[in-house]
Amino acid sequence: QIVDPFQVLVAANKAVHLHRIGKMKTRTLYTEVIFNLSPNNNISDALKKFGVSDSDTAVLIVLIVDTEKPDNLEEVVSQVEGQQVSLDELPQLTDIEKVKKIYKITPQEEKIGTLLDSIVCRMATKDVL
Amino acid sequence: PPPLPGLQLVQQGAEACVFRGRFLGREAVAKLRVPKLYRHPALEERLSRRRTAQEARALLRCRRAGIPAPVVYFVDYVTNCIYLEDIMGAVAVRDHIESVQQRGGDTSSLLLLGEKLGALLARLHDEDLIHGDLTTANILLRPPVEKLDLVLIDLGLSFVSGLPEDKGVDLYVLEKVFLSVHAETETVFETLLKTYAATSKKSGPVIKKLDEVRLRGRKRSMIG
Numbered sequence: 259q260i261v262d263p264f265q266v267l268v269a270a271n272k273a274v275h276l277h278r279i280g281k282m283k284t285r286t287l288y289t290e291v292i293f294n295l296s297p298n299n300n301i302s303d304a305l306k307k308f309g310v311s312d313s314d315t316a317v318l319i320v321l322i323v324d325t326e327k328p329d330n331l332e333e334v335v336s337q338v339e340g341q342q343v344s345l346d347e348l349p350q351l352t353d354i355e356k357v358k359k360i361y362k363i364t365p366q367e368e369k370i371g372t373l374l375d376s377i378v379c380r381m382a383t384k385d386v387l
Numbered sequence: 388p389p390p391l392p393g394l395q396l397v398q399q400g401a402e403a404c405v406f407r408g409r410f411l412g413r414e415a416v417a418k419l420r421v422p423k424l425y426r427h428p429a430l431e432e433r434l435s436r437r438r439t440a441q442e443a444r445a446l447l448r449c450r451r452a453g454i455p456a457p458v459v460y461f462v463d464y465v466t467n468c469i470y471l472e473d474i475m476g477a478v479a480v481r482d483h484i485e486s487v488q489q490r491g492g493d494t495s496s497l498l499l500l501g502e503k504l505g506a507l508l509a510r511l512h513d514e515d516l517i518h519g520d521l522t523t524a525n526i527l528l529r530p531p532v533e534k535l536d537l538v539l540i541d542l543g544l545s546f547v548s549g550l551p552e553d554k555g556v557d558l559y560v561l562e563k564v565f566l567s568v569h570a571e572t573e574t575v576f577e578t579l580l581k582t583y584a585a586t587s588k589k590s591g592p593v594i595k596k597l598d599e600v601r602l603r604g605r606k607r608s609m610i611g
Binding site: 268279375376378383 | 412440444452453459460
């Protein structure tokens with residue numbers, strides 16, 4: 259469901275921001291990131307659609323680190339049974355049509371910007387609706 | 388000021404300060420609402436937040452409807468700051484008109500601009516969206532400018548309304564801008580209205596209201 263790393267950055271940024279001010283909607287930082295990726299405000303739906311499920315063949319791992327504490331990237335990666343590929347391959351791993359359905363992208367929208375634009379806009383403004 | 392690398396102040400308006408910088412690796416604009424110190428702090432906080440939220444909502448509505456407007460990247464409700472897409476190299480319609488006129492005016496291109504504007508506003512109003520502050524400084528042209536690719540900005544005063552009165556006023560504000568800021572642009576605005584009337588399905592009552600508002604305007608004698 260990810261079309262570009264920027265999409266994840268935006269979700270993570272919002273999660274960290276809300277975490278800092280104690281206003282997260284979910285209970286942990288990482289579920290908050292997953293929740294922020296969703297176009298709606300239903301937490302369980304978000305976890306279902308954007309969280310890892312048994313049928314998934316590819317997984318994107320997000321690590322949020324404090325600049326003070328060292329990151330344990332290798333530790334996390336070693337726990338994954340699979341082949342690590344470059345982020346450049348992301349477009350090939352994503353089902354664009356499915357993404358458009360999940361985010362309910364209108365045909366008019368496709369004319370004024372990229373899919374990423376529509377997605378990020380929804381992610382950033384869904385809490386004001 | 389927003390915590391953005393490469394930060395620089397672009398403009399200070401009455402409502403907000405606009406900054407440019409990089410947000411998560413992208414060129415972005417940060418619009419920070421200026422706190423009005425003469426207001427009661429509790430009121431100020433609520434009002435600021437409401438305006439910020441309204442603007443964010445309006446930008447999403449435009450996007451959903453296919454009306455070109457900047458993408459919202461992030462809204463900070465603590466500082467009431469909106470982080471938006473920075474349209475690189477964009478020129479405000481106001482500056483474009485001025486430069487075309489200075490160069491010795493290729494008025495046919497300005498008429499085409501009028502058509503594009505009319506079509507854009509027709510689409511906006513058909514979605515029952517009112518811009519609220521339609522000036523030539525609030526409409527941008529994406530580069531290359533010749534393509535006349537328009538983008539609406541500054542939706543801080545926008546709202547939803549189906550009333551022809553509100554749409555008429557929206558157009559009236561723009562007309563005033565054309566007549567007072569830009570010399571000899573009556574034909575441009577006429578072209579705008581023609582295209583608007585042709586494109587919009589609900590334009591009839593709107594044009595009527597526009598005429599009424601024109602008559603109402605300032606320094607008009609209402610002898611009755």
